[in-house]
Amino acid sequence: MAKRTPAAKTSPKPAASAPAGDAERTLHLTLLRSMLLQRRFEERCAEAYAIGRIGGFCHLYIGQEAVSTGTLSHLRPDDYMITTYRDHGQALARGITPRAVMAELFGRIDGCAGGKGGSMHMFDKATGFLGGHGIVGGHLPIATGVGFAIKYRGGDQVICCFFGEAAVNNGAFHEALNMAALWKLPVLFIIENNRYGMGTSVERASAINDIYERAASYSMHRAMVDGQDVLAVRSAIEEAVGRARTDQSPTLLEMRTYRFMGHSMSDAASGTYRSKAELDEYLKRDPIALLRAHMEARGTLTEQVMQDMDTEIKAIVQDAWDFAEASPEPPLEALMEHVYVDTTSDTGNTAGAWS
Amino acid sequence: MAIITYRDALNQALREEMQRDARVFLMGEEVGVYQGAYKVSKGLLQEFGEMRVVDTPITELGFAGVGVGAAMVGLRPIIEFMTWNFALLAMDQVVNAAAKMLYMSGGQFNIPMVFRGPNGAALQLGAQHSQAWESWLAHIPGLKVVAPGTPYDAKGLLKAAIRDDNPVCVLEGEMLYNNKGEVPDGEYIVPLGVADLKRVGEHCTIVTWGKQVLVAMAAADQLAKDGITVDVVDLRSIRPLDERAIIDSVRKTNRCVVLEEGWYFAGVGAQITDLVQRECFDDLDSPVIRVTQADAPMPYAKGLEKAAKADMPKTIAAVRRALYLD
Ligand SMILES: Cc1ncc(C[n+]2csc(CCOP(=O)(O)OP(=O)(O)O)c2C)c(N)n1
Numbered sequence A: 001m002a003k004r005t006p007a008a009k010t011s012p013k014p015a016a017s018a019p020a021g022d023a024e025r026t027l028h029l030t031l032l033r034s035m036l037l038q039r040r041f042e043e044r045c046a047e048a049y050a051i052g053r054i055g056g057f058c059h060l061y062i063g064q065e066a067v068s069t070g071t072l073s074h075l076r077p078d079d080y081m082i083t084t085y086r087d088h089g090q091a092l093a094r095g096i097t098p099r100a101v102m103a104e105l106f107g108r109i110d111g112c113a114g115g116k117g118g119s120m121h122m123f124d125k126a127t128g129f130l131g132g133h134g135i136v137g138g139h140l141p142i143a144t145g146v147g148f149a150i151k152y153r154g155g156d157q158v159i160c161c162f163f164g165e166a167a168v169n170n171g172a173f174h175e176a177l178n179m180a181a182l183w184k185l186p187v188l189f190i191i192e193n194n195r196y197g198m199g200t201s202v203e204r205a206s207a208i209n210d211i212y213e214r215a216a217s218y219s220m221h222r223a224m225v226d227g228q229d230v231l232a233v234r235s236a237i238e239e240a241v242g243r244a245r246t247d248q249s250p251t252l253l254e255m256r257t258y259r260f261m262g263h264s265m266s267d268a269a270s271g272t273y274r275s276k277a278e279l280d281e282y283l284k285r286d287p288i289a290l291l292r293a294h295m296e297a298r299g300t301l302t303e304q305v306m307q308d309m310d311t312e313i314k315a316i317v318q319d320a321w322d323f324a325e326a327s328p329e330p331p332l333e334a335l336m337e338h339v340y341v342d343t344t345s346d347t348g349n350t351a352g353a354w355s
Numbered sequence B: 001m002a003i004i005t006y007r008d009a010l011n012q013a014l015r016e017e018m019q020r021d022a023r024v025f026l027m028g029e030e031v032g033v034y035q036g037a038y039k040v041s042k043g044l045l046q047e048f049g050e051m052r053v054v055d056t057p058i059t060e061l062g063f064a065g066v067g068v069g070a071a072m073v074g075l076r077p078i079i080e081f082m083t084w085n086f087a088l089l090a091m092d093q094v095v096n097a098a099a100k101m102l103y104m105s106g107g108q109f110n111i112p113m114v115f116r117g118p119n120g121a122a123l124q125l126g127a128q129h130s131q132a133w134e135s136w137l138a139h140i141p142g143l144k145v146v147a148p149g150t151p152y153d154a155k156g157l158l159k160a161a162i163r164d165d166n167p168v169c170v171l172e173g174e175m176l177y178n179n180k181g182e183v184p185d186g187e188y189i190v191p192l193g194v195a196d197l198k199r200v201g202e203h204c205t206i207v208t209w210g211k212q213v214l215v216a217m218a219a220a221d222q223l224a225k226d227g228i229t230v231d232v233v234d235l236r237s238i239r240p241l242d243e244r245a246i247i248d249s250v251r252k253t254n255r256c257v258v259l260e261e262g263w264y265f266a267g268v269g270a271q272i273t274d275l276v277q278r279e280c281f282d283d284l285d286s287p288v289i290r291v292t293q294a295d296a297p298m299p300y301a302k303g304l305e306k307a308a309k310a311d312m313p314k315t316i317a318a319v320r321r322a323l324y325l326d
Helices: A022-050 A065-072 A088-094 A098-105 A139-153 A165-169 A171-182 A211-218 A230-247 A276-283 A287-298 A303-326 A332-336 B006-020 B044-048 B060-072 B084-098 B134-138 B151-163 B212-225 B243-253 B268-279 B302-308 B312-322
Strands: A080-084 A129-133 A159-164 A187-193 A221-226 A251-256 B002-005 B024-028 B053-055 B076-080 B114-118 B144-146 B168-172 B180-183 B196-199 B204-208 B230-234 B237-239 B256-263 B289-293
Touching: A022 A065, A022 A088, A022 A098, A022 A230, A022 A287, A022 A303, A065 A088, A065 A159, A065 A187, A065 A230, A065 A287, A080 A088, A080 A139, A088 A098, A088 A129, A098 A303, A129 A139, A139 A159, A139 A171, A139 A187, A139 B060, A139 B084, A159 A165, A165 A171, A165 A187, A165 A211, A171 A187, A171 A211, A171 B060, A187 A211, A187 A230, A211 A221, A211 A251, A221 A230, A230 A251, A230 A287, B002 B006, B006 B024, B006 B044, B006 B151, B006 B180, B024 B044, B024 B060, B044 B053, B060 B076, B060 B084, B084 B114, B114 B151, B134 B144, B134 B168, B134 B237, B134 B256, B134 B268, B144 B151, B151 B168, B151 B180, B196 B212, B204 B212, B204 B243, B204 B312, B212 B230, B212 B256, B212 B312, B230 B243, B243 B256, B243 B268, B256 B268, B256 B312, B268 B289, B289 B312
Parallel strands: A080 A129, A080 A159, A159 A187, A187 A251, A221 A251, B024 B053, B024 B076, B076 B114, B114 B168, B144 B168, B204 B230, B204 B256, B256 B289
Antiparallel strands: B002 B180, B144 B237, B196 B230
16 A cells, blocks of 8 residues: 655755765766756757757756756666656756757757657657657656556566646546556656746646645655755655565655746746746756755865866767757658558567567 | 357457467456456456456546557557547547657657547437547548458458557447358458458449448448449548549449548548549549538437438438439
């Protein structure tokens, strides 16, 4: 029987007195690097959008990097993940190359979906990245289905499903959570509560404000997590993944975070539905700055290391841009490709053989 | 050859395909313990267990999505809708997820799955339970749509649908489940996208599919008594459409009636009419005539319901009009 997990309101950081070991330093540098890559990448996306290299709807991830990094740094390569249209950061954090993500954004053939997906529809079979999805709540039942398949095959993988807090008001959310709890499936439902679904605040959309409590209806494990603190995210994920692998039960985690940019490229960062003062308040809890300060306090990061890392990452992102720009547009023949596959399963009994 | 019901033909297809491939599973409302709302899945829970014959809550959007997710990572789900009327709640998964995943992912994720259940009207079930959805489904690139009218086609098409690596919608008929017909004892497949000339005639072509095949055959029998013979082209698959079969028949008979269960406006018949006017323009001796349901929600009252449906007398009248007999 699932029981309530107390909300983790503070991050379980190592005691300040314990000296930092090499393992800690290496891990924290990895996390910092992952978040910084997403940040610098998204900054360049804003620039690319402004000059028309990227088209369509484009939703940046700036401010929420601790959620993707903290979560995905804990997954195994054979695990799965699925997410919304706000997917660039997660694609990078999962290990899709910056080149493939940028080329997808530019609508080029070397993109991770061959230029057919765009900003909202990143896909990568090799890393178990089951897509960015554009219909709010629509991918949650799909995540439950992946959990079902894992159980069907008797594996110990997990699927992480990211979505914004606005999706909890949608029927698909409830249908997906109910089945995942009913059938005990290894699904991590991760709410990225950035406080607004476009311009509508949680308080104006949800009858309860502690939305992780929605899981109570399904007797599902649940917790609220400081989504700006990558270490807090990691430890909440560690617990939930452990539970999913060992007894296949699902968890709902509410990551309290904030987006530092507008909802999409056509929305100002502040001014209509949220004030500049509010934004400034949240900017003080920049996930990258928080980890950086923590590492400096622990003596594991110097200004020089930080600068070198930043320089290197900027070069990686520039390389991604150059690569995307040089990548050809899909040929017109691609228009009618991938509507159907022309194969059938005529292989006979394949018991135990999972493609 | 055994004579079995349409229901048993579907049941055989499910059983054989589940025996053949461990990745195939059946999921839907009342498919297991209850043995199927229409008993199509009778005995399968006992044979395959509850991981492969899965009773769901009443959650069409949810379990359709579960099927899509399972298909993305290598399983081959068969999702049963108690009827297609209820699939409307799942349309986001059918259209936005199943049909588009391959394309959006640049060819990385095909969705080998089947959505199936009874489609269209039965008797006096009223407006919300009496709807034929093929024009909606066939409209969507990425979906395949089949509508078997006989036990033979039901078994062969369902087996082909389960083996296909694309999402396939199988439209069955509540009024068809008890119908009997010949089904071979051995293994066979009815390929998707291949029509069947169910009756050969000279004077007119009737293009139809699904349960309307029976209406067309009955109309053909009646017409024959007056010396009028017709081709009955049973499409079996609506998408992919066997255009060749339609064109060949109309070029031979020079007249065409399209008989469909659903509504007139933007129906599948409109698509076929488009094909015929384009490909058989010089062959036609009269305009294509469409027989459809009345352009209103389905009424309950017996007389009104009968008046609403595309039936045999209306089909006969349409053929006679095409021949300028009336
Ligand atoms: C079903 C549906 N309704 C409306 C939209 C339009 N829309 C796109 S994003 C969005 C807000 C979603 O907010 P949230 O889920 O909190 O995610 P966030 O954008 O904050 O990451 C809306 C209304 C949509 N994509 N899908």
